Amino acid sequence: MNRRLCLITGASAGIGAEFARQYAALGWNLVLTARRENRLQELAQEIRTKNSVEVTVIAEDLADPAAPARLVAELENRSLAVDALVNNAGYGLPGTFFSTTWSDQAAFLQVLYTAPVELAHRLLPGMAARKYGRIINVASLAGYAAGSAGHTLYASVKAGLIKFSESLNAECEALGHADIHCTALCPGFTWSEFHDVNGTRETTNQMPKWMWMEAAPVVAAGIEAVNRGQPVVVPGLANKALATLTRILPEPLGRAMVRAQSSRYRRME
Ligand SMILES: NC(=O)c1ccc[n+]([C@@H]2O[C@H](COP(=O)([O-])OP(=O)(O)OC[C@H]3O[C@@H](n4cnc5c(N)ncnc54)[C@H](OP(=O)(O)O)[C@@H]3O)[C@@H](O)[C@H]2O)c1
Incomplete structure (x- = not known):
């Protein structure tokens, strides 16, 4: 059976693992990538036992600037044609612009911005040739809100991913690629390992419960939106209301x- 294939970055945990489960349930074959190969293999095994789809694991550290090209070359070697790309890998870099090293900031930009854009650029020609493509860039509600102290580049890379997704989606339409769509998925607080990894679990747990979503509805909103050709989607009513507020509030009030x-979700030290 000729199944479609989805490449998911950051599939070893949280939102990425949920993308893998949902695309598999839709009958798609998968390529899973992240650094922790054991976690990817466990997930691949879980998915193979539940869904009769093929799951390929290719471990990569996307902080390595050579990783996107190496990953795409490996897919070509294995004759795996990507129909959907989910650029999901990401993390928050705690501390301030003053306190962090340039190599940490450069790695952050590489993982959260350059790698997603490069993967899209390298995979689009194949999608155009096969007249089908889906690209989901996991951005954030932080890309809408005002920048704040701590985790300095996080809001700006997520805002950049939103603009990139809008532009690429418009370009596909303008160039007549009717069945290639690109969507920025903008979650708010979502249960995953994200806040454990960046050391803000204790303080983010003080955020009101209505602000949190499970990964499943977040991912479902992303898949539905990209299939509709919607360039940006904010999952959940509370997040939608917050995104609207950022648009209508006077800027000084928003800031x-x-x-x-x-200070509850950004660490300064
Ligand atoms: N959770 C939230 O509240 C929230 C809100 C808005 C947006 N987001 C965005 O959602 C995306 C997924 O985050 P999550 O919440 O699911 O967090 P998570 O549970 O911590 O998962 C992050 C994933 O990114 C991968 N990753 C991190 N650094 C990597 C690297 N150098 N190379 C390759 N993979 C790397 C991790 O895998 P390895 O460690 O195995 O490499 C892991 O699979 C991120 O882009 C995040 O910014 C999250």
Whole structure:
């Protein structure tokens, strides 16, 4: 059976693992990538036993600037044609612009911005040739909200991914690639390992429960939106309301509100 194939970055945990489960349930073959190969293999095994799809694991560290080209070359070697790309791998870099090293900031930009854009660029020609493509860039509600102190580049890379997705989606339409769509998925607080990894679990747990979503509805919103050709999607009513607020509030008020709350989800030390 000729199944479609989805490449998911950051599939070893959280939102990426949920993308793998949902695309597999839709009958897609998968390529899973992240650094922790054991976690990817466990997930691949779980999925193979539940769904009769093929799951390939290719471990990569996307902080290595050579990783996207190496990954795409490996897919070509294995004759795996990618129909959907989910650029999901990401993390928050704690601390301030003053306290962090340039190599940490450069790796952050590589994983969260350059690698997603490069993977899209390398995989689009094949999608165009086969007249089908789906690209989901996992951005964030932080890409809408005002920037705040700590985790300095996080909001700006996520805002960049939103703009990139809008532009690429518009370009596909303008160039007549009717069945290639690109969507920025903008979650708010989502249960995953994200806040354990960046050391803000204790303080983010103080955020009200209505602000949190499970990964499953977040991922479902992303898949539905990209199939519709919607360039940006904010999952969940509360997140939608917050995104609208950032648009209608006077900017100084928006900044003041973010500043008042941000010490709960941004670490300065
Ligand atoms: N959770 C939230 O509240 C939230 C809100 C808005 C947006 N997001 C975005 O959602 C995406 C997924 O995050 P999550 O919440 O699912 O967090 P998570 O549970 O911590 O998962 C992050 C994934 O990224 C991978 N990753 C991190 N660094 C990597 C690297 N150098 N190379 C390759 N893979 C790497 C991790 O795998 P390895 O460690 O195995 O490499 C892991 O699979 C991120 O882009 C994040 O910014 C999350």
